[in-house]
Amino acid sequence: MMTKRTETLKQRQDKRFINKETQTAAKYLRRVKELSGAPDGMEPFYNTLERIYVDMDYADSGTYSHTVGTYCVMTPPELIYAAGAMPVKLCSGNYTAFSVGDDIAPRDACPLVKAVAGFKQTGLMPVYEDCSLMVVPITCDCKKKIAGMLSDKCDLMTLHVPASRNDEDIEEFTAQLYDLIERLENATGNAITYESLSDAFRTVGYAQYELSEFIRLKKQMPYLIRGSHSMAILNAASYMTAADWGKALHRVNGSLKKRIAEKKTVTSKKLPRILLTGSPIVFPNVKIPLLIEETGGIVAGDETCMGERGMWDPAVITDNSFDGMMNALANRALRPCPCPTFADNSQRIYRIKQLIKENQIQGVIYHVLRGCLVYDFEYKRIEDELGKLGIPVIRLESDYNEEDIEQLRIRIEAFIELIKLKQEPEKITAARRSF
Amino acid sequence: MDKRTRQDSFDKEYTDSLNKLYRENSGLAGFKWFLDAAHRWAYRPVEHDVVILGAAVPEELVIASGAEPHWFIGGSLGSTEWSDELVPRDTDPVSRSILGYINRPGIDCSDAMFIIPLTNDSMRKIAYILKSEGRKIFTVDIPPDRSDKHAVKKYAKQMEQMCAAISAHTGSAVTRRSAAAAMKLVSGARAALCRFLEVSRGRTDIITDSARAFVQNSYYMTASVGEWTHRLEELSNEVEYYALRTKNKERRRPGVMLAGSPVLFPNYKIPFLIRDAGLAVYDTADYITLRSMVIYNSETLHGSRSRLIESIASQWCRYDASSSYVKNDVMYEYISYIIQRGNTEGVVFHVLKGQIEYDFELERIEAMLSERGIPVFRLETDYQYQDVEQLRIRMEAFSEMLVQNRIRKVKRAS
Numbered sequence: 001m002m003t004k005r006t007e008t009l010k011q012r013q014d015k016r017f018i019n020k021e022t023q024t025a026a027k028y029l030r031r032v033k034e035l036s037g038a039p040d041g042m043e044p045f046y047n048t049l050e051r052i053y054v055d056m057d058y059a060d061s062g063t064y065s066h067t068v069g070t071y072c073v074m075t076p077p078e079l080i081y082a083a084g085a086m087p088v089k090l091c092s093g094n095y096t097a098f099s100v101g102d103d104i105a106p107r108d109a110c111p112l113v114k115a116v117a118g119f120k121q122t123g124l125m126p127v128y129e130d131c132s133l134m135v136v137p138i139t140c141d142c143k144k145k146i147a148g149m150l151s152d153k154c155d156l157m158t159l160h161v162p163a164s165r166n167d168e169d170i171e172e173f174t175a176q177l178y179d180l181i182e183r184l185e186n187a188t189g190n191a192i193t194y195e196s197l198s199d200a201f202r203t204v205g206y207a208q209y210e211l212s213e214f215i216r217l218k219k220q221m222p223y224l225i226r227g228s229h230s231m232a233i234l235n236a237a238s239y240m241t242a243a244d245w246g247k248a249l250h251r252v253n254g255s256l257k258k259r260i261a262e263k264k265t266v267t268s269k270k271l272p273r274i275l276l277t278g279s280p281i282v283f284p285n286v287k288i289p290l291l292i293e294e295t296g297g298i299v300a301g302d303e304t305c306m307g308e309r310g311m312w313d314p315a316v317i318t319d320n321s322f323d324g325m326m327n328a329l330a331n332r333a334l335r336p337c338p339c340p341t342f343a344d345n346s347q348r349i350y351r352i353k354q355l356i357k358e359n360q361i362q363g364v365i366y367h368v369l370r371g372c373l374v375y376d377f378e379y380k381r382i383e384d385e386l387g388k389l390g391i392p393v394i395r396l397e398s399d400y401n402e403e404d405i406e407q408l409r410i411r412i413e414a415f416i417e418l419i420k421l422k423q424e425p426e427k428i429t430a431a432r433r434s435f
Numbered sequence: 436m437d438k439r440t441r442q443d444s445f446d447k448e449y450t451d452s453l454n455k456l457y458r459e460n461s462g463l464a465g466f467k468w469f470l471d472a473a474h475r476w477a478y479r480p481v482e483h484d485v486v487i488l489g490a491a492v493p494e495e496l497v498i499a500s501g502a503e504p505h506w507f508i509g510g511s512l513g514s515t516e517w518s519d520e521l522v523p524r525d526t527d528p529v530s531r532s533i534l535g536y537i538n539r540p541g542i543d544c545s546d547a548m549f550i551i552p553l554t555n556d557s558m559r560k561i562a563y564i565l566k567s568e569g570r571k572i573f574t575v576d577i578p579p580d581r582s583d584k585h586a587v588k589k590y591a592k593q594m595e596q597m598c599a600a601i602s603a604h605t606g607s608a609v610t611r612r613s614a615a616a617a618m619k620l621v622s623g624a625r626a627a628l629c630r631f632l633e634v635s636r637g638r639t640d641i642i643t644d645s646a647r648a649f650v651q652n653s654y655y656m657t658a659s660v661g662e663w664t665h666r667l668e669e670l671s672n673e674v675e676y677y678a679l680r681t682k683n684k685e686r687r688r689p690g691v692m693l694a695g696s697p698v699l700f701p702n703y704k705i706p707f708l709i710r711d712a713g714l715a716v717y718d719t720a721d722y723i724t725l726r727s728m729v730i731y732n733s734e735t736l737h738g739s740r741s742r743l744i745e746s747i748a749s750q751w752c753r754y755d756a757s758s759s760y761v762k763n764d765v766m767y768e769y770i771s772y773i774i775q776r777g778n779t780e781g782v783v784f785h786v787l788k789g790q791i792e793y794d795f796e797l798e799r800i801e802a803m804l805s806e807r808g809i810p811v812f813r814l815e816t817d818y819q820y821q822d823v824e825q826l827r828i829r830m831e832a833f834s835e836m837l838v839q840n841r842i843r844k845v846k847r848a849s
Contacts, residue, residue, distance in 0.1 A: 106794030108525070138579045138761070141556050145795035147580075148762040158580045158761055160589075163553050163562070168592075175585055343553065343562040343574055371791070376523035377560035381567075 017122055018056065021096040025053030028284040035293060037266030038229050039259065041251030044244070045236035049283055052239045053094070058126045059239045061086040066188045069131035071116075072139050073310050073337060074161055076329040077242065079177065080135075081200035082192045083184035088127050089238035090134070091306065092116050093282030097125070098400035105146070110371035111400035112282065113142040120153055127239065133187040135180065137161045139341040140374050157183045163343040165334045174330040194322050201315065201325065207237070207246035208314045214249055215308060217256040218300075219358050222273065223265040224256055227299020228289045234307050235283040266298075272419035273300035275355055277382075278367035278375045280306040285400055288367055291409050297416045301359040303352055304367070305339060313337075340374035348378065349385050356391060363419045364393040365412070369400075392418060442540065445513025449477055452701035460646045465670035469653045472663070473700065476656035481505055481544045485601055488533050488561070490655060490723055491552035491757050492575055493747050496598055498660065499617035501607025505547070506655035507536040510699025512818035514539060521564060522557070527789030528818040529699070530557035534564070545570070548604040550597065552577060554759040555792060573600040580761045581752065591748035598744065611740040618731045618743065624654065624664040628727040631671040634678060637690065637717050637778070641677045644693075644716040645706035651723065652700040689837035690717035690778045694770060694800070695785040695793045697721035702818050704826070705785055712830040714781075714837070718773045722757040725769055729754050758792030770800055774807055781810045781837045783830075788817040810836065 029049055051057045061067055066085035070077070080087040092098075092115035101118030119125040136147040137159040147158050159176055162169035181192050190196075214233075218224055233252065237245050259265070274297045281289060281304055289299045302308050315332040317324055338348035355361065364386055368376050379395055386393050394415050398404055453470050460466050485502040487494065489509075497504040514535030515528055521538070522531055537544050551562045552575040562574050575593050578586040598609040607613075628651060635642050650667065657663040691709065693716045698705050709716055735746045756766040773779060782804055786793045801811050812833040816822055 104798075106791045106797075108789065108791045108794070141792050144579050144759075144761055145792055148760075149795070149798075151762070158583070160576075160578050160580065160583060163559055163574055163576045172585065172589060176583075179584070341559070343559050344566055345563065371525065373523060373525055373556045373789075374560065376525065377556070377563075379523070380521075 014122065014124055017096055017100065017124060021094060021124075022054050022056065024095050025049070025284045028286055028290070029054065031290055032228050032232050032286065035226055035228055035290075037226055039225055039252050040255035041248060042229060042232070044240070044248035045233045048236040048239050049232065052127055053284060056124070056126060058130050059086065059088050060241075060244070062241050062244065064241065065190075066132040067127070067130050068184065068187070069128065069134040071135070071143060072137045072161075073305050073339070074137035074139070074159060074333045075135045075180075076177065076315075076333055078197065078200040078204050078315065078325075078329060079180055079184060079192065081203055081242065082196040083181075083188045084190035084196070085132065085184065085188050086241050088131065089306075089310075090116060090119075090128060090131075091238075091280060091282050092119060093280075093285030093400065094119065095285070095400045095402070097122070104149075105142075108371050109145075110140075110142050110279075110369050111285075112280065112369060112372075113146045115400060116146060117149060120150060133157065133183060135159060139339060140372075142371070155187060161339075161341055162334070163341070165342065170327070170330050170334060173334055174326050177326055177330055197322065197325055201317070203242045205314055207242040207249070208311055210246045210249040210253060211308070211311050212314075213253050214256070215312070217253060217260065221260055221265070222300065222360060223267050223271065223298060224259055226266055226293055227274075227276065227302060228286060228293050230299070231281060231286060231289055231302065231307060232283070234302075234310065235281075235286075237311060238306075270423065271296060271298040272416050272423065273298055273360055273362050274416075274419075275299075275301035275303065275352070275359065275361040275364045276307075276367060277303040277352060277364060278379075279369035279372045280304045281367065282306050287402070287405055288365065288396060288398065288408065288412075291405070291412050292365065292416070295409060295413045295416055297363075297412070297419075301355040301361055303338070303348075303355055309338065340378050345378060349382060352382060353385070353389070356386075356389070361391065362423070363415060364391055365415070366393055366395045368395060368397045370397055392422075441513070441516045444516065445511060445539075448511060448513045449474075449701045452703050455707070456643075456646055456649055456703075459643045463642060463646075463670065463673060465666065465673045466642070466646060466650075468666045469650055469670070472658075473649070473653055473656045475658070479505075479658065481542055481547045483546045483604075484548075485550060485604065486537075486544065486547045487550045487552075489529075489552055489554060489558065490726060491554050491577065491755065491759065492550050492597070493594070493621075493729075493751050494660075495617040495621045495747060496594055496609065496614070496744070497550065497601060498620060499609045499614040500598055500601035501605040501613070502601055503658060507533045508652075508655050508699055509533045509536075510652070510702050510818075511535070512702055512820070515818060522560075525789055526557050527555075528702075528787055529696070529790070530555075530561060532699075532818065534561055537565070547571070548573065548601065550575065550601070552759075554757055555790075557789075571604065573597055577755075577757075577759050578752070579759060581764070587745075587749050587752045590752050591745045594744050594748050595741070609740065609744075611738075611743060614740055614743040614747075615736045618736055618747065620660055620664075622730045624660050624667070625727045625730050627664045627667040627671065628654065629730075631667055631674070632719075632724075632727075634671050634675045637715060638674065638678050638683060639688065639710070639715045640681065640683055641674055643706075644710055645703045647716070648698055648703070648706050648719065649700055651719075651727070656700075688713055688715040689780045689834065689841060690715050691781045691783050691837070692716070692718045692720055692770070692773055692779045693783050693785060694720040694766075695797070696787040696790050697723045698785060704820060704823055705783075705814065705816070708823065708826055708830050709783065711827065712834040714783075714830070714834050716783075717778050720756075720766065720770050720773060722755065722766070725754060725756040725765065758790070758796060763796050766796065767799060767803070771803060774804065774809060779809060780840065781812060781833065783833070784811055784813045786813060786815045788815060810840070 064086040097118030101114030484505040509529035509532035518534035
């Protein structure tokens with residue numbers, strides 16, 4: 001039983017936590033907003049991030065009666081929508097929650113997992129507390145163990161992500177998705193039917209279509225949108241329904257099309273075009289894209305699971321039956337995914353090479369969150385492969401705190417300078433129209 | 436570091452540990468065979484063997500497929516130097532050491548087949564490295580959640596596939612008879628190990644803790660499981676003989692349980708330190724020890740080939756205490772059982788740097804032990820020897836605390 005004194009202490013701690021958490025989130029949101037060249041229609045995304053992290057409110061689930069927490073990109077959102085619930089991605093980038101989680105999770109655990117543990121421990125983050133079920137795909141050791149810890153605090157289901165992706169693995173994963181249906185139905189009280197699943201495919205498909213359009217526009221013309229703005233859009237997808245997010249993205253796409261027609265870009269200068277890959281960049285931990293863009297580069301490509309990778313691949317239905325749809329979901333979750341959880345992940349190299357080509361990338365920043373061993377393991381191979389192409393790469397290791405910002409700034413600045421030196425000098429011609 | 440220096444540092448660590456073990460236990464005639472076996476293993480060619488990385492695969496199926504398993508379970512600082520450039524800085528020393536053994540100059544593993552249980556992130560990525568090098572590998576994907584109703588089925592299916600892959604490598608198929616014979620053989624070895632651990636328990640005056648751990652590890656360095664079992668029975672008889680005839684001179688040492696990451700030969704700084712600090716390891720709670728308790732009874736040895744494979748898979752899934760599970764209830768319950776049995780005055784929880792799964796498990800174990808008033812000493816280290824003196828000071832302080840606890844208990848009782 002809590003005494004009056006400990007109760008006051010707890011209240012004071014909670015208040016401090018809320019203050020620090022909201023201040024950090026507000027600061028990073030403001031820095032993203034302050035970057036020049038944001039397209040029209042960004043408000044819904046900013047408002048969502050503000051609602052979740054600054055106002056500390058529940059996710060706006062609209063007509064959906066429940067929310068289901070998910071981690072990683074392997075949980076099919078279609079199944080959750082079909083059960084009448086809204087998926088909320090709970091991977092966290094919060095510094096304050098990280099510092100709480102630091103006392104709970106082992107020292108060498110990755111900061112993302114520590115932040116999740118921190119939020120769950122404080123019980124102060126509505127999006128975490130509101131979940132009727134959490135679905136944790138086991139993609140790394142930290143996720144595996146945090147699932148064990150979280151299962152004591154909430155209803156949780158794990159998904160065994162196989163190390164390879166052959167037909168048998170897909171079949172086994174499909175069987176797990178059938179188990180997930182059962183759990184979702186129990187958690188929400190709604191049955192998943194052929195119709196509800198088809199509707200969910202359409203809902204998610206619309207958002208994916210808008211995203212593919214967004215990616216197509218970005219590729220078409222360099223410097224059309226800043227990477228930090230693009231990341232804010234993609235991070236907001238975690239807390240918006242697919243329909244709302246798709247609608248909001250449609251407006252941004254319209255604005256980008258207008259820019260192309262008017263030949264407007266975010267800058268008149270020829271900025272080094274950077275591809276960001278490696279460990280996920282989760283709001284509010286957007287210090288790396290912000291540093292890149294504040295020090296004179298532009299994040300032109302993003303190969304992280306909280307970025308384009310998260311929603312890019314649509315499910316391909318080759319058989320119109322219920323089973324066919326389930327197979328399509330399992331295939332989509334595993335086959336195209338370049339997550340380093342897979343033992344053989346050669347396709348990530350092809351994906352990076354493809355992004356380099358399509359986005360005219362001049363340098364790659366490989367982001368490694370401290371303790372994220374799976375990404376660290378793949379660095380060497382990627383460095384070798386990109387070395388053959390003459391693309392410079394740097395490995396940036398960081399944590400969820402602001403202490404390393406100046407160190408990171410120096411390294412990023414030097415990297416950008418290096419690319420600029422390689423670049424042909426800009427020709428000063430007629431003034432370009434820019435923001 | 437050049438090739439010669441690396442080889443020298445490996446040899447030195449290996450022979451130093453063997454010599455120290457011999458010096459401390461020279462009175463036991465039967466112990467020498469195990470030292471010789473370990474020495475032979477270090478320079479044994481791998482060639483066409485079936486190599487198991489780690490100890491998380493049922494070797495009975497490898498034996499049933501007509502192969503003598505060749506294990507690389509890690510444990511050597513010297514071998515980590517052959518893999519330093521291949522893995523990230525934060526990789527755990529066990530995985531580094533395993534990869535080092537594979538890349539050791541003079542030991543040709545190019546024709547070997549590697550069985551890789553994907554127990555953690557490092558093993559998953561090591562599998563990728565070996566595959567990229569064009570080596571023949573088979574990965575065993577361990578279902579991480581025991582509550583998954585398909586877990587045993589998935590594991591059994593993989594065991595079937597593993598048997599097929601090894602059979603293709605050895606040219607010898609797994610039959611009902613070969614599977615039953617292999618199950619019987621390993622059950623005999625595990626039963627002998629259980630007996631040895633029981634008869635030597637607390638008798639540090641006859642056989643040291645490090646020697647007990649070494650005998651256990653030597654299973655993974657043997658070329659013949661049958662001979663190892665026979666020699667172990669002889670050693671157990673010898674220990675039992677002395678135990679019946681001599682009074683335990685060292686019973687004053689506080690008894691501790693060594694839990695967490697398994698201590699693997701030749702890096703025995705922890706058991707050596709425990710002894711130096713005046714403690715005795717009464718029990719060990721790691722997944723390798725618990726594996727020795729998977730013994731098949733006569734009923735399980737009957738049935739069709741697939742039934743035998745299923746029963747192996749089911750036993751392994753049920754009793755595997757490795758940290759590759761979402762919740763390691765088997766380990767938790769085992770530790771709880773050992774504590775209930777008595778004699779444990781403290782727990783040394785060994786965590787190798789980078790093996791965070793053990794650290795995650797510690798929280799729950801610590802809470803249970805604190806309820807029962809058992810102090811826990813979390814000891815984090817790697818395979819380097821630079822921290823020995825620091826660890827010694829901490830271990831001595833822990834030992835002193837256990838002695839004081841004893842005195843307090845006696846005073847309270849009187």
